[in-house]
Amino acid sequence: MITEIVQIDIKPGQEKDFEVAVEMAKPIFKRSKGWKSLEIKRSIEKPSRYRLFLKWETLENHTVDFREGPNYAEWRALVGPHFAAPPEVEHMTDVASF
């Protein structure tokens, strides 16, 4: 299991539209191979900044199966119009928690 972290700055004034678009994308992820969950959080310091935290069974489920398949284009068509800049994407593995 890996976590994809996406940092997205949204066009000011379109924050709620973006939040709705993410909710509308739920069926896209539900049918994506290896997708487990999505969390969306909003920055307190920079209210136009969001981060998405997506859990995937493997790195390739995101980078290959999702990114190179038809679901990615649908996802970007929904949320992309609200992006103020290209998102920053990084993948992380769990080390510990308490």
Place this chain on the structure above:
Amino acid sequence: MITEIVQIDIKPGQEKDFEVAVEMAKPIFKRSKGWKSLEIKRSIEKPSRYRLFLKWETLENHTVDFREGPNYAEWRALVGPHFAAPPEVEHMTDVASF
């Protein structure tokens, strides 16, 4: 409830020492007012980069109670020697999850 996200680049070669230091800091957080949980994740793309995700009851439990109290100095004494650069800290609120 808010999430504090800390991005930390560690001096190359000291990654495991840093991970152990975070585990050793567990009692410091356990006695910190409003602290709920800590997760540590490691970047796949940049293996010397970590992120800590700390949940606090309120923003002030982190920015005031923790940061201005004695627990912060203890925490930094444990983990600070492994930092390659000052950490980047941001606070986020939950929007949705599925």
